[in-house]
Amino acid sequence: MKNDKQEMLATKDKKRLSDVRAGVKLKKNIGLVSGTSFVVGSVIGAGIFITPRGVLKETRSVGITLSVWAGAGLLSLLGSLAYAELGCLITKSGCDYPYLWRGLGRVIAFLFAWTKIMIMTPSDLAIDGLSIAEHMVTFFDYCGSPKIPSKLIAALTILTLATINCWDTKLAASVQVFFTAFKLIAIGIIIVGGFIWIGQGKTHHLTGFTSSATSESVSSISLAFYDALWAYDGWNTLNYVTEELKNPYVNLPLANIFGMAMVTVLYILANISYIAVLGVDGILESSTIAVTWGQRVLGPAGIVMPIFVMFSTFGSANGSMFSGVRTLYAAAREHQFPEVLSYVSCKRYTPIPCIVFTTTLSLLMLIHGDVESLIDFFSLAALPFYALTTVSLVVLRFTMKDAHRHIKIFLPLPLMFIVCFVYLTITPIIQDPTFEYLYTFVIIMSGLVVYLPFVHYHIDNGCFKPVTRFIQCLIEVVPSPYDPDNN
Structure with a gap:
């Protein structure tokens, strides 16, 4: 018996040594169901429970509000289709990064990577952590605004997500499916409860499909889209983990289409429910719409709503962590x-x-950040690169015109996406220029300070080698095999 165990251990050691010599690859653990769950789970987070107030504040109209949510969903679907073509053409993890590299060059690709790594992913995780904390502290009695407990809870949330994603890719995927199920239940309760409310004849909030308070400003409508698109962010999640998809040529486009179509329908129905129950004034007066909705429709049982919001946000944060680090x-x-x-x-x-x-x-961003400032920080950094990545698709249609494309979308669709996102990027700057826009621009451009000496000229003199050896010994990590010409 002892000899058998020793032989088994020796076999495992030999296999591990063989893996180290050959390089260790990320496993393909994500199928169509888990892929769709990652899309839905990454998109549906705190957004649908927070941003309806911002959208309605800008439009002041039930009809235009629902149109904005439908339009933002359509734009996100167009983006996911464009990214599906890119993902099937260049089957590398990292989403925008390899696409920008091939389409617009290594400098733009590096600036995206720098922005994604230094701003987008950490701020997204910090936002989700703080959102969970804000709902959790409502269960306790504090005097004033409990900033320190909130940030401690947010930090513990981020550390929990890191542990899950370090432990096992399959575990992270399972967590995503689990929390996606809970958030769908939460939205299902809101939708069903709203339609029961409507079925009881309480439709007076929906009769004013337009109103005299409707905003006629084009800039106001664009700001409404700005809020809605933040709620839809995450539609490109699977492109970050293309190398971990089973049969990516089939599962990537299907998961993107199924996921975004499902989210768009759910968001529109949820907003109908919010409006039917709370009305325009009720939504504008509430900072926690889902909680207020639950108190009015569910009564004492409404206490489950902040729990569902926390679950939903945790699932979204898990998707951000899983995809962002790629x-x-x-x-x-x-x-x-x-x-x-x-x-x-x-x-x-x-x-x-x-x-x-x-x-x-992410933990560093919690020190001085709050939800609103971090959302602005994230959005200002993200929108320009979404447009640039879609520009890469157009460029690659000419520079890689002979390459086989498993999916090829109608060219005017990505062009429409580009125009809309450029407009949405420029409009807030013209409407209300603030120092936040300057700060974001400076941080993005500071990537060039790193790029020129360390990437372009390779001025490192081997200074990272001792650090690399130390990290390898400490956490037992090895290089991953990589073919730079593999598209």
Whole structure:
């Protein structure tokens, strides 16, 4: 018996040594169901429970509000279709990063990676952590605004997500499916409860499909789209993990289409329910719409709504963590960041160095950040790169015109997407220029300060080698095999 155990251990050690020599790859654990769950779970977070107030504040109209939600969903679907074509053409993890590299060059790709790593993913995780904390502290009695308990809860949430994603890719995928189910139940309760409310004849809030208070300002409508699109963010989640998809040529476009179609329908129905129950004034007066809705429709049972909001946000944060670190992983493999950040655990087959680095930045953002400022920070950084990535699709239609495309969308559709996102990026700057826009621009452009010496001229003199060896020994990570010409 003892000899059998020793032989088994020796066999495992030989296999592990063989993996180390050959390099360790991320496993393909994501199928159509889990892929669709990642899309739905990443999109549906705190947004649908927060931003309806912002959209309605700008439109002041039931009809225009629902049109904005439908339009934002259509734009997100167009974006997901464009990204599906890119993902099937360039089957690499990292989403925008490899597409920008091939379409617009390594400098633009690096600036995206820099922005994604330094602003977008950490701020997104910090927003979700703070949203969970704000709903959790409502169960306790505090004097004033409990900033320190909220930030401690947010930090623990981020650390929990990091642990899950470090432990196992399959576990992270299972967590996503689990919490996606809960958030769908939450939205299902809101939708069914709203239609029961309507079925009882309480439709007076819906009769004013337009109103005299309707905003006629084009800029106000664009700001309404700005809020709605933040709620839809996450539609490109699967493109960050293309290398971990089973049969990506089929599952990537299908999961994107199914996921975004489902989210758009759910968002429109949820907004109808909010409006039917609370009315325009009720929504504008509430900072926690789902909680207020639950108190009015469910009575004492409405206490379940903040719990569902927390579950929904946790699932969204898990999707952000899972997908966001893959940009850093992809950029490090291209030697645009320290190579050790592209290493994979030889035991867990997860990109632990990427996760640790991203988690650290997210925790730092909690120190001085709040939800509203972090949302602005994220949105201002994200929208321009979504447009640039779609520009890459148009460029690649000419520079890679002979390449086989498993999916090819009608060209005017991505062009429409580009025009809309450029408009949405420029309009708030013209409407209300603030220092936040300047700060975001400076941080994005500061990436060039890093790019020129360390990436373009490779001025490092081997200074990262001792650090790399130390990290390898500490957390047992090894290089991942990579073919830069594999598209």
